[in-house]
Amino acid sequence: MDILLGILRPLERLNTALLSAGRIISIAALAIMVCLILGQIFFRYALNAPPNWTEEAARFGMLWLTGLMAPMAYRRGGFVAIDMLERALPKIAAGLLALALLAVSLWVLVIAWDKGLNNHVDSLSGRGCSSSLRWPFGLEIGKCGAKFANQYQYAALWVGVNLLILVNVELMIRRVVALAGGGDRLNPVSDADMAGAE
Numbered sequence: 001m002d003i004l005l006g007i008l009r010p011l012e013r014l015n016t017a018l019l020s021a022g023r024i025i026s027i028a029a030l031a032i033m034v035c036l037i038l039g040q041i042f043f044r045y046a047l048n049a050p051p052n053w054t055e056e057a058a059r060f061g062m063l064w065l066t067g068l069m070a071p072m073a074y075r076r077g078g079f080v081a082i083d084m085l086e087r088a089l090p091k092i093a094a095g096l097l098a099l100a101l102l103a104v105s106l107w108v109l110v111i112a113w114d115k116g117l118n119n120h121v122d123s124l125s126g127r128g129c130s131s132s133l134r135w136p137f138g139l140e141i142g143k144c145g146a147k148f149a150n151q152y153q154y155a156a157l158w159v160g161v162n163l164l165i166l167v168n169v170e171l172m173i174r175r176v177v178a179l180a181g182g183g184d185r186l187n188p189v190s191d192a193d194m195a196g197a198e
Contacts, residue, residue, distance in 0.1 A: 001182045008173045012187060015075065015170055018163060022068035029068075033061035053132040060133065060153050067160030075167045075189055095179045102172045109165045116158035 036058045044050040073079055086094045129144035130153075142149055174186055 001177060001180050001185075004173055004177050004180075005182070005185060008170065008177065008186075011166065011170045011173070015071075015163075015166055018166070019072045019075065022163065023072060026065045026068045029061040029065045033058045033065070036061070053134065056130060056133045060148075063153055063156040067156035068163070070160050071163035071167045074164055075171070092179065095175060099172065099175045099179065102168060102175060106165065106168045106172065109161055109168055112161045113158070113165065116154075116161050 036054045040050050040054040040058075043054075086097055089097060128150045130148040130150060133148040134146045135141055135148065177183065177186055
């Protein structure tokens with residue numbers, strides 16, 4: 001159990017740091033996204049001339065907000081869960097069931113990791129250029145010149161899946177430690193006061 005706790009402690013610190021940074025970036029992305037959408041509404045109805053890039057920029061922010069916030073919700077138990085069977089089972093059987101479900105989740109996440117990288121970030125569409133989103137001040141960066149590369153948007157899925165994998169591994173180790181009788185030696189998940197989806 002000490003070996004598992006030795007692996008778990010640095011992983012907890014890493015996840016806490018990454019998810020804290022992701023939270024700050026997500027809050028900024030949300031604020032920018034709301035401003036862009038409100039600006040688009042104003043320009044469309046007040047001036048009848050909406051900028052054509054605001055919708056794509058808002059979508060860019062939403063993709064990154066989702067990619068960075070999903071791991072935090074997963075770690076805190078904020079996803080919808082049907083846990084009637086788990087509650088009905090004895091403690092050890094419920095723990096084994098939860099561990100099996102985490103293993104299945106890890107398998108799905110590994111597949112999503114591959115799909116996110118190979119079918120989105122490093123694909124024909126990912127290597128393309130944005131239709132309307134451009135770098136500010138006429139900067140020209142990379143092969144797309146003044147336009148954003150689509151990879152910057154599609155990378156949100158891949159980064160989010162990487163973070164979800166880290167969180168999933170942490171949750172699996174925590175479950176194994178709890179099953180081995182070391183639940184009292186586990187640190188509470190930071191900000192665990194968030195209610196689950198009930």
